Amino acid sequence: MDRYDSLMGACNRLRIPVIRSVVIQGKEGMLFRNGRGRAVIFVNPLASRNRSAYIGMHELAHYYSPIYSYSETKTEMRANRWLAKFLLPPRLIINAILDGCCTCQDIAEKYDLPQEFICKTIENYAQTSERGVIYKKWILKFVPYLSIVNTVTGEELPER
Ligand SMILES: [Zn+2]
Numbered sequence: 001m002d003r004y005d006s007l008m009g010a011c012n013r014l015r016i017p018v019i020r021s022v023v024i025q026g027k028e029g030m031l032f033r034n035g036r037g038r039a040v041i042f043v044n045p046l047a048s049r050n051r052s053a054y055i056g057m058h059e060l061a062h063y064y065s066p067i068y069s070y071s072e073t074k075t076e077m078r079a080n081r082w083l084a085k086f087l088l089p090p091r092l093i094i095n096a097i098l099d100g101c102c103t104c105q106d107i108a109e110k111y112d113l114p115q116e117f118i119c120k121t122i123e124n125y126a127q128t129s130e131r132g133v134i135y136k137k138w139i140l141k142f143v144p145y146l147s148i149v150n151t152v153t154g155e156e157l158p159e160r
Contacts, residue, residue, distance in 0.1 A: 003053035003087075010060060011041065018056055020045040029055035031062045039063055050112045058083055077124075084121040087113060090133040090140050093122065097140075097148045102158045122146060 011018050016039045023030045023042040030042045041059045043052050061079035088111070096107045104122060108115035125133065126142035133140045139149045149156045
């Protein structure tokens with residue numbers, strides 16, 4: 001089961017149809033609500049399967065984090081923060097570093113996600129947990145650079 005299947009599964013359970021059709025020029029995806037709790041997600045029909053899954057999940061994030069502000073930036077940030085919990089939890093960043101990833105670009109390639117999403121997610125983690133995030137025997141550190149420290153041996157990766 002890949003990311004696209006998970007998206008379709010989640011949308012089926014919520015009875016949210018996913019329609020592959022361009023809605024607004026220049027937009028890759030869109031969530032429409034009818035105001036009575038029903039919603040429809042539109043996804044760019046030209047997007048690859050993986051990209052469609054990302055776009056659809058982003059729209060699903062809007063479903064779960066309703067507009068609380070008229071600021072588009074804030075609304076988008078909120079949706080992306082919700083999405084980050086599913087697509088890039090700290091343990092996946094740790095796994096990526098263990099696999100040799102050093103940069104946002106490496107991580108983006110490893111998980112086939114947009115680089116901008118990876119960078120923003122890591123930035124958000126850095127802002128909300130300055131001292132790092134603990135997962136199993138690792139501390140994921142953001143300052144002064146993205147790294148992981150083994151709490152048992154003190155070993156730091158990537159090596160500098
Ligand atoms: Zn959005």
